[in-house]
Every structure is written in structure tokens, then in C-alpha cells.
Amino acid sequence: MRVIVANYRFFIAGGPERYMFNFMAAAEKRGIEVIPFSVQNPRNRATNYESYFAKPRADALMYSDTRRSLKNLYGMFRAAVWNFDAARRLRKLIRRTRPDAVYILHEINHLSPSIIRAAKKEGVRVVHRISDFFMFCAKYDFLCGDEICEACIHGQYGQALRRRCVKNSRAATLLRVAAMKLYQWNGVFREVDCFITPSAFTKGKLVEGGVPARKIVHIPTFTDSQAAVPCYSHEKYFLFMGRMARQKGTIYAIRAMNDLKDSGYVLKITGTLSDSREDEELKRYITEHHLEQQIVFTGFLAGARLNALIDRAACVVCPAIWYENMPNAVLEAYAHGKPVVASRLGSLEEIVEEGATGFLFPPKDSRELARQLAKFVRDEGLSETLGRKARKKCEEEYGEARHMSRVISCLGP
Numbered sequence: 001m002r003v004i005v006a007n008y009r010f011f012i013a014g015g016p017e018r019y020m021f022n023f024m025a026a027a028e029k030r031g032i033e034v035i036p037f038s039v040q041n042p043r044n045r046a047t048n049y050e051s052y053f054a055k056p057r058a059d060a061l062m063y064s065d066t067r068r069s070l071k072n073l074y075g076m077f078r079a080a081v082w083n084f085d086a087a088r089r090l091r092k093l094i095r096r097t098r099p100d101a102v103y104i105l106h107e108i109n110h111l112s113p114s115i116i117r118a119a120k121k122e123g124v125r126v127v128h129r130i131s132d133f134f135m136f137c138a139k140y141d142f143l144c145g146d147e148i149c150e151a152c153i154h155g156q157y158g159q160a161l162r163r164r165c166v167k168n169s170r171a172a173t174l175l176r177v178a179a180m181k182l183y184q185w186n187g188v189f190r191e192v193d194c195f196i197t198p199s200a201f202t203k204g205k206l207v208e209g210g211v212p213a214r215k216i217v218h219i220p221t222f223t224d225s226q227a228a229v230p231c232y233s234h235e236k237y238f239l240f241m242g243r244m245a246r247q248k249g250t251i252y253a254i255r256a257m258n259d260l261k262d263s264g265y266v267l268k269i270t271g272t273l274s275d276s277r278e279d280e281e282l283k284r285y286i287t288e289h290h291l292e293q294q295i296v297f298t299g300f301l302a303g304a305r306l307n308a309l310i311d312r313a314a315c316v317v318c319p320a321i322w323y324e325n326m327p328n329a330v331l332e333a334y335a336h337g338k339p340v341v342a343s344r345l346g347s348l349e350e351i352v353e354e355g356a357t358g359f360l361f362p363p364k365d366s367r368e369l370a371r372q373l374a375k376f377v378r379d380e381g382l383s384e385t386l387g388r389k390a391r392k393k394c395e396e397e398y399g400e401a402r403h404m405s406r407v408i409s410c411l412g413p
Helices: 015-029 072-081 084-097 116-120 158-163 170-186 200-210 250-259 279-289 303-313 328-335 368-379 382-397 400-411
Strands: 002-007 033-037 101-104 125-129 193-196 216-218 237-238 266-271 294-295 316-318 340-343 356-362
Touching: 002 015, 002 084, 015 033, 015 101, 015 400, 033 084, 072 170, 072 340, 084 279, 101 116, 101 400, 116 125, 116 193, 125 400, 158 340, 193 200, 193 400, 200 216, 216 294, 237 250, 250 266, 250 279, 250 368, 328 340, 328 382, 340 368, 356 368, 368 382
Parallel strands: 002 033, 002 101, 101 125, 125 193, 193 216, 237 266, 237 316, 266 294, 316 340, 340 356
Antiparallel strands: none
16 A cells, blocks of 8 residues: 655644654554655655655745745745645645555645645545644634634634634634635535544534534544553652643643642643743743742653653643643553543543543643642552553553554545
């Protein structure tokens, strides 16, 4: 089998890219030839197929750095709405490689859904993995401020325009809504042969948004648990890992530590504070509540250093305020034999088993989060008890072999 994997990044920037490279490695072990298709970027991993990658949407690769030239504005419009360059290059790649399927991970605002139609015009099967809610939400995360909002799920985008949901910008929101209206009109997503959702929750949202249930397969993300040796002992700290984005709820983990000042435990966060408005809020709260000794920012970690940090944690904290779609942080915690304390929201409710592999708390309720964390303070053996069950769940439900066999069956005719 030969498969093109399409994603707007070909370097690791978050969970979707980790999944992409893990999938590629697992596929190649099974004799499947994987061909990448992405956007040109100096951070990309080296590949023989780079010449087929689509042009970046602007001279600078981030909105904040982009000069407002006509060329750049056109490039951003093209990538956000209908990327003819990406479609043309993908068709050229398909004609050269003759794949059995195109597996799309993320294309919005860069490659655009034009690549779906490009693949279908070449007679190639299209499978689309869904890792957020871009099909129904202009902002992709069903959040308005810090509150869950599903006003646009049935294709009415007036609320998004009124609230300036995209970057608090009328123009950016209008551009995104125009793109979504185009996709409604031309029916491009109806051309997808199969959607894969990592969580049952996300599958339910797709059905609610009008996608036929027969075209959706729920296949949980996988992790190579054999590569992680579980560690059931721990030191006196809780761990928050992943991006310090607002929807991840970092502030609520920090607030919880205000109720645990005398516990002897600290909260370690894998990141570094920046000068952004959100990070200034975190700094201010830490200073005002004298939490400098309870909150430790480790900076970005990967590989052996990150593994060692997970190994010694009492538990991993996931205080998300949005509908997380099977976060890697939970699976990594389970693989290392660590329980998870998470918001009772979205997919987290289905992957964290209350009292078995961790605990759940109401979103944004930092007091209740603190009460759940205090259980590990009072009972030092609790981390091992729950961690062993978490590891078993990881091995049985989130293994590589199970995942790959199901995805391969979707990619086939």
C-alpha cells in the first residue's frame, strides 16, 4: 500500500504532528510506503518530496510577522479559502506516486480543502482525521472567550461575525466564515470517503453537525507503550505538560496550588512564560498569591528529559476548558504509569476513568481540582494504584497494532 499523508506542518509543533510522525513510522514498519505532503517551511524535516510542497501563505510564516503587501495578503486569502497552488501540486504528486489513498490530518488555513477535491479528481480515496472542530466553528475550538459555544454547529455563522471570534478581528472572522460558506456551497467535505475521530465525543459532534454517521469511524489515538518503562514511584510534584494555551486551562492548575501551599508538593509546567497577555495573567496570579515556590516552569522538554519528568510525577493534570480531542498528554501519562486528573469535559470524560485511572473535576473549578490533587498528598500509594490501571488501559486500548489495523482498513478500498 502507498499513502500520501497531508498536514500543513512537516515538523513537530503539537499533538497532530506527533501523531503524523508516529503514524508514518508505524506504517513503514508494516511495509506501507508513506509520502508526505505539506507546506514549505524551513523547519520541515528533510524529505525527497519537498519540491511538491505547497507555497507558504506569506513571506513570513506567522501572522504577527507578515508584512501587509498585496502579495502576502493574497497568499493568506488563498490559503485560508481555496489553495489552488496546493491542489495543483498535490495532483502532480499523485500522478507521480499513484497512491492508494490520501490521509489528511490538518489542512485548514494553509493547504485548504482544495486538496480533497484535487485527490478525488485523480480518483484517489480520501480519509480525513479530525483533531478539532474547524468544520463547524470559525475559531475551531467551540470557545467564546472562556465559555463553550456551539452557536455555529449547524452552519449559521452570525454569532461568529458579531463576536469577532477569530483573533478578535472582524476581517479575519469574515474571511474564515466566507471560507466555511464556500465549503457548504461546493460540498467539498461530502467528497471525503471516511472521517476518523480519535474520540467518540468528536464523532457525536460530527453527526450533530450533519456528517453521516456511516462515514465516521472512531479510532483512538495510539502510543507506543512498549517504548516507555512505567515508573510507579514518584516525587512530590504534579505535572502539567503541553502548550500553555488558554484553552488548556493552565491558570486553573496554578490556582489549585493556592489551596495546596502547605502540602509540600509543587506544580511543574513544561513551558516558559512569555510576554503575551495570557502569560502576564499567569505571572500576576503567581506573584499576588506568593506561589513562586509552588510553581516551577521547566522550559520546553522532549525525549529523555521529558520522560524523566513524567516518570517522577505523582499525576498529570489536564484542566482543559475546551473539548479536548484525545490529548497526547493523557496517553503519555498512562504509558508511564501515571494517573490523570482532568476536566469533566469532551473526550476527557471517556478516557479518564473516575477512581480507576484518575479523577475528574468540573471545568474551571480550581478548588475541586485542588481537592482531587490532595488525595495524592494524603495517600502516597494512590499514584501507584491508579498508575498501574492507567498503564494497563494504555496497553489494551491505545496500542499501535490495534490502531494501525483499523486505520489501514479505512485507507483501503
